[in-house]
Amino acid sequence: MANDGRRRLTRWALTAVTFTALALAGPAAFSQSSVSSPPPPTAEGAPTPKQLNPLPTAANIHTVAPLADGQWTVPAGDEANTRFSPLKQINATNVAGLKVVTTMADGIPHGWEGQPLVVGDTMYVVTPYPDKLIAIDLKAPHGPVKWIYSPNPDPKSQGVACCDVVNRGAVYADGKIIYNLLDVETVAVDAKTGKQVWRTRLGSIRDGTTMTMAPLAVNDKVFVGNSGNELGTRGWITALNVSDGSIAWRAYSTGTDKDCLIGPDFKPYYAKDRGKDLGVTTWPPGQWKIGGGAVWGWISYDPETKLIYYGDGNPGTWNPTQRPGANKWSNTIFARNPDTGQAVWAFQEDAHDAWDYDTTIENILIDMPWHGRMRKLLIHPGRMGFVQVFDRTNGQLLSAEKYVPVNWARSYSLETGLPDEDPAYRPHVNATTSNICPSSTGGKDWNPTAFDPQTGLVYIQAHNVCMTDTPHKANYIAGTPYLGADVTMFPGPGGWEGALIAWDVADARPVWTLEETKLPLFGGVLATGGNLVFYGTLDGWFRAVDARTGQVLWQFKTSSGIVGEPMTFVGPDGKQYIAVYAGIGGWLPAAALPSVSDTDPTAALGTVGAVPDIKKYTAPGGVLYVFAL
Amino acid sequence: MCLLFRWPQPIAAMHGKHPLMLLLITLAGLALPAMSGCSASGPSPPGAVASPAVPESVAGGPVQQLPGTATQPVSGTVPPAFAPVGPIPGPQMQGEDPATTMQNPYDNDPSALEQGRQLFVAMNCAGCHGGHAGGGMGPDLRPDHIFAYGNAPANLFDSISMGRGMGMPAWGTKLPPDVIWKLAAYIQSLGTQQEPDKAAPAPGHAPDSIASPSY
Numbered sequence: 001m002a003n004d005g006r007r008r009l010t011r012w013a014l015t016a017v018t019f020t021a022l023a024l025a026g027p028a029a030f031s032q033s034s035v036s037s038p039p040p041p042t043a044e045g046a047p048t049p050k051q052l053n054p055l056p057t058a059a060n061i062h063t064v065a066p067l068a069d070g071q072w073t074v075p076a077g078d079e080a081n082t083r084f085s086p087l088k089q090i091n092a093t094n095v096a097g098l099k100v101v102t103t104m105a106d107g108i109p110h111g112w113e114g115q116p117l118v119v120g121d122t123m124y125v126v127t128p129y130p131d132k133l134i135a136i137d138l139k140a141p142h143g144p145v146k147w148i149y150s151p152n153p154d155p156k157s158q159g160v161a162c163c164d165v166v167n168r169g170a171v172y173a174d175g176k177i178i179y180n181l182l183d184v185e186t187v188a189v190d191a192k193t194g195k196q197v198w199r200t201r202l203g204s205i206r207d208g209t210t211m212t213m214a215p216l217a218v219n220d221k222v223f224v225g226n227s228g229n230e231l232g233t234r235g236w237i238t239a240l241n242v243s244d245g246s247i248a249w250r251a252y253s254t255g256t257d258k259d260c261l262i263g264p265d266f267k268p269y270y271a272k273d274r275g276k277d278l279g280v281t282t283w284p285p286g287q288w289k290i291g292g293g294a295v296w297g298w299i300s301y302d303p304e305t306k307l308i309y310y311g312d313g314n315p316g317t318w319n320p321t322q323r324p325g326a327n328k329w330s331n332t333i334f335a336r337n338p339d340t341g342q343a344v345w346a347f348q349e350d351a352h353d354a355w356d357y358d359t360t361i362e363n364i365l366i367d368m369p370w371h372g373r374m375r376k377l378l379i380h381p382g383r384m385g386f387v388q389v390f391d392r393t394n395g396q397l398l399s400a401e402k403y404v405p406v407n408w409a410r411s412y413s414l415e416t417g418l419p420d421e422d423p424a425y426r427p428h429v430n431a432t433t434s435n436i437c438p439s440s441t442g443g444k445d446w447n448p449t450a451f452d453p454q455t456g457l458v459y460i461q462a463h464n465v466c467m468t469d470t471p472h473k474a475n476y477i478a479g480t481p482y483l484g485a486d487v488t489m490f491p492g493p494g495g496w497e498g499a500l501i502a503w504d505v506a507d508a509r510p511v512w513t514l515e516e517t518k519l520p521l522f523g524g525v526l527a528t529g530g531n532l533v534f535y536g537t538l539d540g541w542f543r544a545v546d547a548r549t550g551q552v553l554w555q556f557k558t559s560s561g562i563v564g565e566p567m568t569f570v571g572p573d574g575k576q577y578i579a580v581y582a583g584i585g586g587w588l589p590a591a592a593l594p595s596v597s598d599t600d601p602t603a604a605l606g607t608v609g610a611v612p613d614i615k616k617y618t619a620p621g622g623v624l625y626v627f628a629l
Numbered sequence: 630m631c632l633l634f635r636w637p638q639p640i641a642a643m644h645g646k647h648p649l650m651l652l653l654i655t656l657a658g659l660a661l662p663a664m665s666g667c668s669a670s671g672p673s674p675p676g677a678v679a680s681p682a683v684p685e686s687v688a689g690g691p692v693q694q695l696p697g698t699a700t701q702p703v704s705g706t707v708p709p710a711f712a713p714v715g716p717i718p719g720p721q722m723q724g725e726d727p728a729t730t731m732q733n734p735y736d737n738d739p740s741a742l743e744q745g746r747q748l749f750v751a752m753n754c755a756g757c758h759g760g761h762a763g764g765g766m767g768p769d770l771r772p773d774h775i776f777a778y779g780n781a782p783a784n785l786f787d788s789i790s791m792g793r794g795m796g797m798p799a800w801g802t803k804l805p806p807d808v809i810w811k812l813a814a815y816i817q818s819l820g821t822q823q824e825p826d827k828a829a830p831a832p833g834h835a836p837d838s839i840a841s842p843s844y
């Protein structure tokens with residue numbers, strides 16, 4: 001940035017912060033022109049944000065599936081995946097008084113990803129393997145447990161999960177809590193009684209498949225996807241009927257158009273994604289059957305366009321030389337008709353992926369002005385290090401800008417949709433490529449962002465991690481890893497490892513960042529109508545920050561690193577609560593687990609070096625925290 | 630028996646013409662029985678390759694009776710490796726625990742260690758247990774870890790051969806005993822001077838100018 005630009009922006013930022021502080025102080029500040037409340041103090045010991053650019057105007061932003069009545073019945077809060085709640089009883093002026101009201105241990109020393117649901121007077125939490133569902137009574141003080149549903153998934157599934165035995169949560173639909181089990185089953189449990197309503201097996205761990213994702217329900221169907229790209233699974237998304245768990249449709253991520261539910265409705269915006277049976281022809285013969293493309297991330301729905309949106313993951317193996325071709329439809333964002341599964345458009349993020357840049361990252365659906373006119377957008381803060389903005393009606397790429405240090409590609413062409421790759425950072429078999437940024441865990445991984453329609457910012461828990469990558473020939477043995485690369489990760493350039501980045505969607509640039517220098521970030525974000533953004537760190541700090549400035553207004557040291565997704569709800573007593581899981585684990589933080597050694601930089605798929613000394617900062621053990629004023 | 634494996638070389642240089650691949654072609658397409666939990670064979674995945682017998686040259690000669698084994702499998706029924714070499718709990722145990730005294734027949738054999746290392750990668754052990762056995766999907770096998778099922782040679786043999794309940798496959802139906810002993814020898818060498826193909830240390834951080842933007 002030019003020096004004079006920086007000075008101008010600093011002045012602007014100071015003006016903005018002062019103005020914001022006055023605004024937040026409340027109406028009293030304006031009615032008494034000679035007296036203004038001081039801005040709330042920064043929480044003691046908390047980091048201070050770096051101001052980079054002015055706030056956008058943020059007008060005319062339309063949420064398509066706004067959260068209503070203080071409940072949280074969908075994993076992301078709202079089907080459009082904004083993770084924004086309009087609740088503002090807890091807000092920037094009073095959040096410094098937030099206190100723990102109850103805690104609950106899950107007894108499991110593994111990553112507690114996901115988030116609770118709140119339906120009526122009950123909170124529902126899903127634990128990591130063994131995937132128990134616990135119903136918590138919100139009417140009684142300190143939330144006693146009402147019942148526990150124990151599905152007992154196959155213990156052998158623990159040895160097939162690539163990235164810790166996590167579960168990203170449940171969805172509520174039609175009186176049932178519906179979620180996935182690690183051993184490739186989906187269950188529906190009666191929300192009142194805790195009795196199993198149906199249980200459907202969707203595949204087998206014998207071919208390297210597991211399930212970890214949180215389902216989404218739309219109308220009479222619930223959508224689920226598999227995991228297993230590192231074990232040669234074949235990816236799919238399946239729609240089950242909510243009433244009885246029977247399969248309504250399944251769209252594979254590889255194979256013929258018929259298998260992928262690609263038909264006459266399919267109109268990809270770019271030529272690179274057009275052609276017949278590309279899910280077969282862009283692979284060596286038969287390789288698509290073990291080609292990955294698992295759907296292990298988040299699904300969004302727009303009740304206005306009536307389409308579901310999701311991405312699938314990397315192609316198997318991590319050795320691209322074994323699978324020449326574009327490897328469709330791995331690493332692809334799909335828009336589909338939820339009733340029939342038929343694809344409407346698709347965009348493959350990086351053909352012939354060589355970096356494991358899964359495209360399962362959340363897609364945030366929002367209507368807002370884009371270069372002067374209202375458009376229906378899809379925001380994809382991608383693993384490959386670019387924030388992409390699409391027109392979600394047709395899949396046109398409107399913008400792609402780097403949000404972390406990136407060198408595998410210089411840019412994306414908006415005309416062709418193709419990345420401009422730098423061949424120096426594309427790994428090849430039996431050769432070592434150094435200093436590839438971002439690493440396979442990406443600029444961020446599955447850990448979801450939040451979008452605040454009041455600020456026009458998307459809040460990203462980002463990593464700054466780079467890697468050395470040496471692919472080698474992978475051998476397919478069903479049920480075992482089909483990996484084909486040695487990867488070693490380490491902190492990226494610039495002296496920071498993670499950051500909460502407030503990203504201006506309209507102008508495609510960061511407004512402020514809150515940096516972490518010891519560890520990356522790997523948890524979820526919540527944005528609220530109280531002008532607050534909540535997030536947690538891998539050493540266990542749970543923070544509330546001012547959504548406009550990044551000032552940390554409150555923080556609490558929980559018992560273990562946070563990979564969970566904060567949520568908020570209104571209790572039966574009319575009070576607003578904030579809840580989050582603490583409990584380190586998952587892929588990037590795997591070296592915190594006792595089963596992973598500090599002495600092997602290639603352990604845990606290379607992540608050990610990305611989290612230096614993490615065993616000194618945290619240990620596993622899941623605890624649910626609930627906070628209120 | 631000729632020595633088919635070359636002197637230690639980096640894993641990255643391994644390629645398809647290596648004789649070890651004959652063993653792998655055998656095993657490609659065979660589902661592992663441990664996943665089914667009961668039957669000794671599972672369904673072949675799509676694209677499975679037919680399985681010839683394990684070449685004698687790769688297995689290192691005809692299967693021999695291992696020193697110290699208490700029982701001899703009946704010929705033609707149980708595969709030779711698929712019988713525990715360690716102690717079976719029960720009142721019949723007398724005297725010294727063979728698990729603590731049984732030696733790995735490949736102790737102090739550097740070429741066996743190197744083969745064990747190559748097998749560790751080729752059989753996808755590295756994918757679960759980490760590139761240099763430091764853990765991941767499966768547990769850390771390096772000396773800083775406490776082994777759930779013991780790390781004496783016989784314990785290692787049995788864990789690999791019999792599999793374990795949380796997802797460790799039972800390789801004994803697929804690998805001959807001396808291949809399993811070589812894998813065990815590699816595990817035993819971890820963290821010692823003899824460990825072959827040690828991991829290079831990770832860089833401390835990326836160089837400052839290597840990628841943009843910077844904040």
